[in-house]
Amino acid sequence: MKRKQTSKVSLKRLLQDNSVPIMFVLICLVCLPLAGYSPAYLLNELVTRMGRNTFLILALLIPIMAGMGLNFGMTLGAMAGEIALILVVDWQIWGIPGIILAMIISIPISILLGLFCGNLLNKAKGREMVTSYFISYFMNGVYQLVVLFLMGSIIPIMHSTLKLPRGYGIRNTVSLLSMRQQLDNLLAINVGGVKIPVLTFLIIAVLCLVIIWFRRTKLGQDMRAVAQDMNVARDAGINVDRTRIIAIVMSTVVAGFGMIIYLQNLGNFPTYSAHTQIGTFSIAALLVGGASVERASIGNAFLGVTLFHMMFILAPEAGTAITGDSMIGEYFRTFVSYGVITVALIMYESRKHRAKSQTGYLLALAQKEEEARAK
Amino acid sequence: MKSRRLIFQLALLLILVAICAVMMVIGRGHTVYFDNKAVEYQGTTYEAPYKIEIHVGNNADGDALSKLYDNERASADQIGQKITVTLIITQEKGGDEQPPVTYTIPLPYGMDGPIINLPAYLAGLPEEAYLSEFIPVITEEPEETVVIDDGMGLGDF
Amino acid sequence: MDKTDMEKTLENRDLMERFSFASRFGLPRTIIAGFVLLLFIMAPIVGADLTMQVGNVINRFSWNAVLVLAMVPMIHSGCSLNFGIPLGIIAGLLGGTLAIQLGATGPVSFFIAILLATPFALLLGGGYGWLLNRIKGGEMMIATYVGLASIAFMCMMWLLLPYTSPTMVWGLSGKGLRTTISLDGFYGGALANFLQIPIDPANGLYFPTGAILFFALLALGMWAFLHTKTGTAMTAVGSNPLFARASGINVDKMRLLSVIMSTWLGAVGILVYQQGFGFMQLYMAPNNMTLPTVAAILIGGAAVNKATIPHVIIGTILYQSVVTLTPTVMTAMIHMDVSEVVRIIISNGMIVYALTRKVKGGSR
Numbered sequence: 001m002k003r004k005q006t007s008k009v010s011l012k013r014l015l016q017d018n019s020v021p022i023m024f025v026l027i028c029l030v031c032l033p034l035a036g037y038s039p040a041y042l043l044n045e046l047v048t049r050m051g052r053n054t055f056l057i058l059a060l061l062i063p064i065m066a067g068m069g070l071n072f073g074m075t076l077g078a079m080a081g082e083i084a085l086i087l088v089v090d091w092q093i094w095g096i097p098g099i100i101l102a103m104i105i106s107i108p109i110s111i112l113l114g115l116f117c118g119n120l121l122n123k124a125k126g127r128e129m130v131t132s133y134f135i136s137y138f139m140n141g142v143y144q145l146v147v148l149f150l151m152g153s154i155i156p157i158m159h160s161t162l163k164l165p166r167g168y169g170i171r172n173t174v175s176l177l178s179m180r181q182q183l184d185n186l187l188a189i190n191v192g193g194v195k196i197p198v199l200t201f202l203i204i205a206v207l208c209l210v211i212i213w214f215r216r217t218k219l220g221q222d223m224r225a226v227a228q229d230m231n232v233a234r235d236a237g238i239n240v241d242r243t244r245i246i247a248i249v250m251s252t253v254v255a256g257f258g259m260i261i262y263l264q265n266l267g268n269f270p271t272y273s274a275h276t277q278i279g280t281f282s283i284a285a286l287l288v289g290g291a292s293v294e295r296a297s298i299g300n301a302f303l304g305v306t307l308f309h310m311m312f313i314l315a316p317e318a319g320t321a322i323t324g325d326s327m328i329g330e331y332f333r334t335f336v337s338y339g340v341i342t343v344a345l346i347m348y349e350s351r352k353h354r355a356k357s358q359t360g361y362l363l364a365l366a367q368k369e370e371e372a373r374a375k
Numbered sequence: 376m377k378s379r380r381l382i383f384q385l386a387l388l389l390i391l392v393a394i395c396a397v398m399m400v401i402g403r404g405h406t407v408y409f410d411n412k413a414v415e416y417q418g419t420t421y422e423a424p425y426k427i428e429i430h431v432g433n434n435a436d437g438d439a440l441s442k443l444y445d446n447e448r449a450s451a452d453q454i455g456q457k458i459t460v461t462l463i464i465t466q467e468k469g470g471d472e473q474p475p476v477t478y479t480i481p482l483p484y485g486m487d488g489p490i491i492n493l494p495a496y497l498a499g500l501p502e503e504a505y506l507s508e509f510i511p512v513i514t515e516e517p518e519e520t521v522v523i524d525d526g527m528g529l530g531d532f
Numbered sequence: 533m534d535k536t537d538m539e540k541t542l543e544n545r546d547l548m549e550r551f552s553f554a555s556r557f558g559l560p561r562t563i564i565a566g567f568v569l570l571l572f573i574m575a576p577i578v579g580a581d582l583t584m585q586v587g588n589v590i591n592r593f594s595w596n597a598v599l600v601l602a603m604v605p606m607i608h609s610g611c612s613l614n615f616g617i618p619l620g621i622i623a624g625l626l627g628g629t630l631a632i633q634l635g636a637t638g639p640v641s642f643f644i645a646i647l648l649a650t651p652f653a654l655l656l657g658g659g660y661g662w663l664l665n666r667i668k669g670g671e672m673m674i675a676t677y678v679g680l681a682s683i684a685f686m687c688m689m690w691l692l693l694p695y696t697s698p699t700m701v702w703g704l705s706g707k708g709l710r711t712t713i714s715l716d717g718f719y720g721g722a723l724a725n726f727l728q729i730p731i732d733p734a735n736g737l738y739f740p741t742g743a744i745l746f747f748a749l750l751a752l753g754m755w756a757f758l759h760t761k762t763g764t765a766m767t768a769v770g771s772n773p774l775f776a777r778a779s780g781i782n783v784d785k786m787r788l789l790s791v792i793m794s795t796w797l798g799a800v801g802i803l804v805y806q807q808g809f810g811f812m813q814l815y816m817a818p819n820n821m822t823l824p825t826v827a828a829i830l831i832g833g834a835a836v837n838k839a840t841i842p843h844v845i846i847g848t849i850l851y852q853s854v855v856t857l858t859p860t861v862m863t864a865m866i867h868m869d870v871s872e873v874v875r876i877i878i879s880n881g882m883i884v885y886a887l888t889r890k891v892k893g894g895s896r
Binding site for chain 1: 615663666667668669670672673674676677678680681684685687688691692708823868870872873876877880881883884887888889
């Protein structure tokens, strides 16, 4: 009904709905000549970053489908992936087998953390996002407790290259030299100086297919019903709480895999800070692709990762070119990441608020009509 | 229905554990060291040949990993439980190269850095004679300050 | 709980809520209070100087209490926990840097800084309040990100704004503010040194009478305000917005007022913090103030929609005791410095606990 009314101004609506991606295209266009990178370098960087980050961003889709908003708790999955990687490095399992092993080890940790997060979020219906945000910070404390104090003292760590000189706790940086870009290099092809990590993209494609398939399963339909209206879904016999927990667990497991793919590309990671901003950046990237808090597609993820990383590559150089200070560009891209999330959250909440007051207004109108009729 | 589901889940769990086990076996990485050094075993001295050319793999094509003269050491990274090397041995200075011979040497799971003494191995001695472990020198290092602060999101993604 | 109490609780469930210590005080809060008690008991046993520790807690209380107080108005008007406190802090930083830039020195510069911060606080608070009125129900998440985005924005501004005072800008390039600015000769200790009482002068430990008095003044003002007609109206908006609207209160105006008050108190709070700490920290530093502040008031007994002055005082003392005592006591006990981890777990755990609790009264 509403769509018919607005079909006349569809172009305006189109622009409005895609205001964030359009804004980003503009930012990138301004920065592009200022940064002065060669197209080959730019393309190479972009392809590398797409392979590195898309999997992580796809982890956000399922909770959105279940109406739980942006899952800031994906950081939990990232932590699980890191713990798995630390163990695998210590056991000296190298190459692709090491990556596969780390992924499998991350599953139980992710499930455990996901169950914890999902259960808490069920107690905070209506404010899942802020709760998941702080759960990720809380778990960061627990992660530090485990990695900084329990590893090496209670959890056996054999290699002193991994341990702090004091004998327990993991060093600031964990080297993944033995697995570095193993996934990316297998089956990689080189097109005009641009290295394309085919296997990584294949894995991402498989995840996309799984997500598309999952939407059509009974569970996927249940999730969408829960997102529409929890009470209606409950009346229809869906176990709402369980469905929501499953959504978070799935997201956490995927995030764990994503983190391992991300880190094998980088080749080493800062033990205590690699995961802290993963949630923010992934969410910002997804939103840049035109997603909103209640709706996100695979296309949004791909568009988002392209535009967001274009900005990430260009901003520091462009900032230096304009102001002569290299820090400006870095602050700028941080500001833009936070800003995009802020804008998306504001649009979401104000739409919700407006819809609420509109229904209130309609109800009041109906009531008045009824009263008039009664007279 | 429910029991079928349970069986399915158990099977999945088993498969995952099995993959884990396989990965742990085939993915175990070693840094293998090769020594060309005289060795004494049960009273017999096994002299080192003048030169050993080492190729990783089962043929001598391509670049050699190293050419080891007496008292030299080379290293190779190897994933898995064994390493296949092709050796070209020159017994004496000025002598002719012998034809390449391929050997497959098992690597012990528990050793990160096995050292293989080639003269002993070539003489067909048992494992205890040719195999030893590389123990890295432990250096006193200053305590690292752990950085927990995340810098509020500065940095790359 | 003795037997007569038990009988009463069986008669009346409401009474149980009122009498049962744990349910009124909350389980995590009881645990933290017990933990602090344990720390104080253990301190002399492990050989820490108790006088010194208590003195430190008092001093840290005087630095942080006003910031924690800044949470109160917004919680009262139903705007939830003020994760947007960085906005107030930024107003305070602008006031402080401008005061130094304009050449103010000595303790007077503290009040000049407050004066200069006020218009910024009104402006930022006004905009922030206007925004929060548009997104009722989603305040906390948006506040968090408004705070983060504004910190990142100000990071650029600190580099670009044309400050020239040589005490503040980088010595080499002559532009861009330093990350840490010493307040010696400016308003460092402006309040704390007023009427200070020596506790342990050898270790430089004094009772910061002036700072405590300043907090008392503000707290008293807040208490008095909450009992005026406007104050009660604000509380009404927070506890039941529908009822408030029905009784003719302008809900949006009340919320706007509360946000402006919170922001201004945040600005004053950071200036008080700086005068105690002795340094002004710019760039990413405001981000580190949010969590301790929110966690402190929650530990004190506040909920997402309920906060009082005692909550501020108890919370700040408990939180600062944890921060001050854990490094010395825990390290001596288990030979591992877990203080930072304990702090992270306690503050975030407290926030998660508050968020996942069933909120009575229907406002969220």
